[in-house]
Amino acid sequence: MKKIILSMFALSLALGCTEDFDEININPNFPASAQPDLLLPGIQREMAYNWGDQGWEEGFTVVQYGARLQFTSGDTYNWSPSGDPYDDAYASLRDVENIIRSTRDNMEAQNYYGVALVMKSWIMSYVTDAYGDVPYSEATQGISEGNVTPAFDPQPNIYTGMLADLETANTVLTDESNISGDIFYGGDILKWRKFANSLRLRLLMRISDVDNATAVAGMAQITGNPTAYPIFESNEDMAVVQWNSDNPQPKYNTRSGSFDEVRLSQTLETRLKDLNDNRLYVFAQPTTASGKGIFSEDFSDYVGMPNGLDDEAALGYSPSGNPDESGSNFISRLGILLACRACNPDQASATASQTIIMSYSELQFILAEAREQGWISAGDAATYYENGIRASFDYYTARVTAGGWSEIAAAMQATDLDAYLGQAAVDYTGTTDEKLGKIALQKWISLFYTGFEGWSDWRRTGMPEVVPGPDAVNDGQVPVRFQYPNSVKSTNEDNYNAAVSRMGGDNINIKLWWDVD
Numbered sequence: 001m002k003k004i005i006l007s008m009f010a011l012s013l014a015l016g017c018t019e020d021f022d023e024i025n026i027n028p029n030f031p032a033s034a035q036p037d038l039l040l041p042g043i044q045r046e047m048a049y050n051w052g053d054q055g056w057e058e059g060f061t062v063v064q065y066g067a068r069l070q071f072t073s074g075d076t077y078n079w080s081p082s083g084d085p086y087d088d089a090y091a092s093l094r095d096v097e098n099i100i101r102s103t104r105d106n107m108e109a110q111n112y113y114g115v116a117l118v119m120k121s122w123i124m125s126y127v128t129d130a131y132g133d134v135p136y137s138e139a140t141q142g143i144s145e146g147n148v149t150p151a152f153d154p155q156p157n158i159y160t161g162m163l164a165d166l167e168t169a170n171t172v173l174t175d176e177s178n179i180s181g182d183i184f185y186g187g188d189i190l191k192w193r194k195f196a197n198s199l200r201l202r203l204l205m206r207i208s209d210v211d212n213a214t215a216v217a218g219m220a221q222i223t224g225n226p227t228a229y230p231i232f233e234s235n236e237d238m239a240v241v242q243w244n245s246d247n248p249q250p251k252y253n254t255r256s257g258s259f260d261e262v263r264l265s266q267t268l269e270t271r272l273k274d275l276n277d278n279r280l281y282v283f284a285q286p287t288t289a290s291g292k293g294i295f296s297e298d299f300s301d302y303v304g305m306p307n308g309l310d311d312e313a314a315l316g317y318s319p320s321g322n323p324d325e326s327g328s329n330f331i332s333r334l335g336i337l338l339a340c341r342a343c344n345p346d347q348a349s350a351t352a353s354q355t356i357i358m359s360y361s362e363l364q365f366i367l368a369e370a371r372e373q374g375w376i377s378a379g380d381a382a383t384y385y386e387n388g389i390r391a392s393f394d395y396y397t398a399r400v401t402a403g404g405w406s407e408i409a410a411a412m413q414a415t416d417l418d419a420y421l422g423q424a425a426v427d428y429t430g431t432t433d434e435k436l437g438k439i440a441l442q443k444w445i446s447l448f449y450t451g452f453e454g455w456s457d458w459r460r461t462g463m464p465e466v467v468p469g470p471d472a473v474n475d476g477q478v479p480v481r482f483q484y485p486n487s488v489k490s491t492n493e494d495n496y497n498a499a500v501s502r503m504g505g506d507n508i509n510i511k512l513w514w515d516v517d
Contacts, residue, residue, distance in 0.1 A: 034095075036103060036109065036179070037112075037179065037181035039095045039096075039099055040112070040115065040116075040181045040182055041181045041182070042095065043092045043095050044119070044182070044183050044184055044241065045183060045241070046088060046091070046092055047089070047122075047123055047126075048241040048355045048357070049250050049355075050084070050085050050088045050089070051355060051357065052250040052251075052355045053084070054084070054452050055355075055449045055450060055452065056250075056251065056262065056449075057074060058074065059451055059453075059455060060262055060334075061075045061265075061307060062452070062455045062478065062479065063444065063454045063455050063458050063466055064267035064268060064307050064466060065267075065283070065449070065454065066263060066264065066265050067262070067263055067264070067266065067304065067305045067306060067314075068262060068263075068314060069260065069261055069263045069305065069314050069315065069317075069331065070261045070315065071261055071311070072308075072309060072310055072314050072471075075469065076308050076309075076472050076473055077468070077473055077474035077477070077478070077479050077508070078473050078474070079479055080483070081484060082485060083485035085126055086130070086134075086484070086485050086488070087487075089123050089126060089127040090135070090139065090140075092123055093120065093139060093140055096116050096119050096120045096123065099113070099115075099116040100113060100116045100120070103116065108178075110172045110174060111174060111176065111178055111179045111192075112179055114169040114170075114171075114172040114173035114189075114192065115169075115192055117166070117168055117169040117172075117196075118165075118169045118192060118195060118196045118199065120165060121162040121165050121169075121199060122199060122357065125199075125202075126451070128159075128512075129456050130481065130482045131482050131484055132499075132513070133152045133153060133154055133155055133158075133499040133503055134152055134153070134158070135150035135152055136157065136161060137150075137157070137161070138150035138151050148491075149491070149494070150492070150495065151495050151498070152495050154502065154513070155513040155514070156211070156513055159207055159211075159514075163203060163204070166197070166200040167200065169192075169193075170197055170200075173192055173193050173196070174189060175190065177189060184240070184357070185239075190230065191237055194233070194237050195232075195239045195358065197222050197229045198232045198358060198363045199358060200218065200222065201222060201363065201367070201370075202362070204218040204219050205219075205366050205369065205370065206456070206460060207514050208373075208375070208460075209516045209517070210513060210514050210516055212375075216376075219375050219376050220376055223367070223370075223377075224376075224377070231363060232358075232359075233360075234360055234391075235359070235360050235361075235391055235395050238356065238360045238361075238395075239357035239359075240354040240357060240359075241354060241355040241357070243350065243354070243355070244350070244351055245350050245351065248351065249349070249352070249353040250355065251338050251339070251340050252339075252349075253340065254340045254342075255340070256340060256343035259333070259334075259340040259342070260333060260343060262334060263304070263305055263331045263333060263334065264284040264302065264303070264305070265304050265306075265307055266304035266305055267466075269284070269302060269303065269332075270304070273299055273302075275420070275423065276420070277445070278411055278412055278415045279412075279445065280299060280302055281295060281400075281412065282337055282396045282399070282408065283334065283448055284304075284333065285332055285334070285335060285336055286302055287301060287303050287330050288328070288330075289325070289330050293347075294336045294347050294405065294408070295336075295405065295407040295408050295411070297411065302332050303319045303330060303331055303332050304331065305317050305319070305331045306469055306470070307468075307469040308469010308471055309469055309471050313471060315327065317331070336348065336349075336403070336405060337352055337353045337396075337399055337400060337403060338353050349402075349403040349404070351403075352399055352402050352403030353399065356449065356451075357451070358453075359391070359395065359446065359447075360391050360395075361389075361392040361395065362443065362446060362447060362453070363388075364387040364388035364391060365388040365439055365442065365443035365446065367379060367384040368381045368382075368385040368439050369436065371384060372435055373436075381428070381435070382428040385428050385438070385439055385442070386421055386428065388442060388443070388446060389417070389421065389442055393415060393417060396412060397413055400412060401413075425438075426438065426442070436463070437463055437464070440457075440464055441463070441464045444458070459511075459515045460515060460517060461517060466478050474508065474509070479508035479509065480508065480510070480511050480512065480515055481508060481510055482508070483506055483507060483508060484496060484499075484500075
């Protein structure tokens with residue numbers, strides 16, 4: 001009888017409190033939705049760090065800006081399944097989805113909605129260009145629908161979605177500056193529109209070999225109406241993260257051993273020296289053996305090493321062939337702009353290096369290629385090409401000046417760009433193929449430490465040439481994608497298997513949809 005009475009009492013108590021049920025069951029430590037201004041900077045910071053880390057690893061070694069002195073498996077193509085950038089990308093995309101869900105139908109928050117669409121497109125382009133087919137349409141349904149095993153979308157569908165989102169972003173972003181927490185542009189909505197359309201041009205160029213009709217139509221739409229579709233107009237518009245003393249540039253707090261594992265590649269050294277290109281002063285430091293510190297006017301003090309050496313060969317490498325002149329003291333570190341404070345305690349800067357998401361220089365080379373191919377009618381290919389080169393030099397001159405490295409800054413400021421542009425190897429002359437080769441080379445130089453964008457562009461064009469190192473495995477083939485992380489195979493097996501079957505396998509030699517070179 002007591003049990004019956006207690007049960008009836010509990011039931012009446014529950015019924016009497018029904019109107020307060022939702023309030024009582026809200027966990028204050030896990031709010032149902034977060035404010036966009038609180039979510040946005042965390043997304044931007046996390047993904048910029050990840051983009052920078054990939055720039056340091058595969059971004060440097062695959063297309064040979066840098067070479068590995070130690071732990072050389074990445075440089076010899078002995079790659080394993082990778083959860084990076086997969087895990088960080090989808091963690092950030094969940095927060096992006098929260099912004100989209102809370103702002104899509106809120107007319108007063110359309111700028112947050114537009115910014116979130118741009119961030120989603122950039123992050124998705126990053127992850128799909130790493131792996132190929134990945135979750136997209138169902139990627140964040142776990143938030144609202146509990147779908148923790150999302151389907152993998154074919155890459156063409158992902159590109160269709162990203163391009164549509166970028167076009168929508170350009171439309172919904174208004175001129176009203178009413179967002180905060182933005183560490184890319186400080187709430188400047190016009191610059192967000194420029195980024196949306198410039199990123200769209202990057203993605204349209206990416207698919208130009210496999211869906212030329214879409215690429216050409218989209219490029220013509222943007223370049224034919226700059227008022228409706230503004231794009232980057234100078235280095236001031238480029239998408240970067242400016243680090244500060246509380247959040248320093250990604251390599252600043254690494255230990256010296258980690259920084260020193262990556263050295264100047266002989267490929268970058270040779271190409272810059274052949275062009276008498278002063279960006280060598282920014283991208284590398286003189287060898288320790290030269291005794292010149294962080295700058296030498298003499299190019300011979302900057303020495304690279306071959307890519308693709310195994311651990312023993314890399315540690316014992318001698319540029320001169322003399323075994324008494326082997327090892328790290330005779331190979332250049334990467335430039336002071338990226339240096340860690342432990343390895344250059346008196347000169348390293350926490351703030352001089354920015355993480356480049358997309359540069360004005362890159363955009364100019366995209367336009368140069370599009371104009372040379374006849375895909376757009378606006379502008380002049382030679383002008384775009386020269387603008388891209390000048391913008392790259394100007395950008396790095398500004399960064400080393402900001403870092404207070406007066407000798408490097410003076411050397412960059414003294415560069416005679418007219419003479420540089422007049423060299424036979426640089427001058428915009430020759431056949432169409434020769435011009436496209438020059439665009440590819442200069443674009444490759446300008447994409448130094450821009451995530452793995454240099455690798456993506458090489459996969460699309462095959463230019464400039466990448467020659468595997470002497471100890472490369474993988475049958476001497478340059479990798480063209482990442483393998484899916486093991487966690488995906490174990491937790492989403494059916495959808496993983498479907499994607500692998502559709503793509504033709506899960507190995508580093510399976511080309512992506514747009515990679516037909």
